[in-house]
Amino acid sequence: MKELQFANTISALRKQKGITQDQLASYVGVSKAAVSKWETGLSYPDILLLPKLATYYNLSIDELLGYKPQLTKEDIQKLYAELSQEFASKPFDEVYSRIRSIIDEYYSCFPLLMQMAVLLLNYQSMAGEKQQDVINNAIELCNRIQQSSDDLRLIRQSRSIEAHCQLMLKQPERVLELLGDDFELYTGNEIIVATAYQLLQNPQKAKETLQVSMYQYVIGILSIAPNYLMMHIHDSNQFDEIVNRKEKIINTFDVKNLHYNAALVFYLSAAQGYMMQKNEDKAAEMIRKYVQVCNMIEFPFTLHGDGFFDLIDEWLARELDLGSNAPRDEQTIKTSIITSITNNPHFKTLLERTDVNAMLTNLQHKLGCD
Template structure:
């Protein structure tokens, strides 16, 4: 395939230039027969001739050979979606082999390596006996980015992703090595940036800056809350106060519609906490809220703003590496919405309750997972 691609390329270049094989041969210093073999895919030029041939056609050697060491953000997004969908219908080993081939092909495209590491982390539970190898591969990609990329933002993301992988692999010491032991003081740079845009007579950009910041802080608080909540599972009064405040936040900012996953994680963790307190009724109440949010999900899933956060859609598409796309395929998401309850041992006593059975049955039907 590569030979034919090169043959077609140099043949097309010669014809576009309106010259003969004799003229190419004379310039490069070979026979006409040699040029003919190149154009029919029977042979390649000697490697020492490539610079001269590329110069003749005013191309780089990479362009002449059809090699593209980098992928665009749009191409990376499309590839990620394609691979995530294939995980739902093809054997894991087959997709993993393809991912490794892509990594080898674009080993210097660090944004691509980052998304392949994210993809491997998201789908490693499906790897079976290869789970350890998959996690090590994701960490290897993070190391390559950290050691070679000049994009400081990408380097920070790689460090965070590696910490995530290390946490999954039960290596807390490595997590602290990567992220440190202390929380840095809040600086508030986004406020300064917004003021700067105002001075430049760009009020809409100033509004977007502050709105995006508020959005991220709301979602960030909801990401922290479940872990903080579980640390108080043995203190019912404090536990209930945290639940109340986070539910108020969810309602105030309509998080169920704005970012449903944040709500789902919170309700699921809250239900687990109530089970640890042997409060089955409250746990069932949280599962009911979880199910209600699941039923509100609109597929295909995209990240989006709402009437309050009405300036974040463009930012999401522009700044997030995967744009507004979901990080996993639709079928895997739907299945996980069910198994997050049915496969969790702590909920086993609830699965015999008629009301819980009915809720899960209705959810399976709604999602098409009967």
């Protein structure tokens, strides 16, 4: 494949320059037959000739060979989406093998390695017996970033992804080593930054700064909720209070439309908690709300703002490595929406209820997961 790519490149460059194979051969100091072999993919130029060829065409050697040591953010997003779709349509081992080849080819493209770690983490549940190998591969990528990258943002992200992986491998000591056993006090830096923008006569940027901060805090509160709920499973009053307060946040900020996954994970966790408390009626009510959110999802899903958070769309596209796109392909998302209920042993008796079974059947039909 690489030979064909070089052959096409060297042939196209010669034709663009308007010269014959004889003329190129004369300049480089080889025979016309040698140039012909390069252009048909039968051979490569001697390595010592590459600088002369590159100079002749005013290119770098990497450009001449069609090699990109680094990929752009757009390249990475496109590749991530392509691989994500392949997981939905091809055998896991085939896609996994391609990912490993890409990792080898772009060994030091750290933004790409970060997204490959995220991709592996998002699809590790499909790996079967290779699940631990996939998780360990994601950890290796994170370690490579931590050891060799000088991008502090990427290093922080890699620590977070590795910590997630280590939790899956039941390694809490490593998690604390990565993230620390304490957390920083709230500093209000976003308020300071917004005030600075105001002083610079840039009120739009000040508003964006505060909006983005509020958005992240709202989603962050809901992301914490499932774990906090499980810590109060034996205190039904406190459990109910947590559910009530988090629901008020969901409704106040219209999270069902703003960030469907945050709402879905919360309702699913609340339903599981109520089943553990043997309260089927409340669990069924949480499943009803879960299904309600599912029915509101518009595919293909993208993260977005709304009438209140009207300044975050540009930030999402700019700051998120995958932009506003979902981290998994559409079919996998739809399937996981259903299996999150059907494969959860806590819901076994709940699924026998006529009302719950009917809701789930209708949802399967709507999502095309019959």
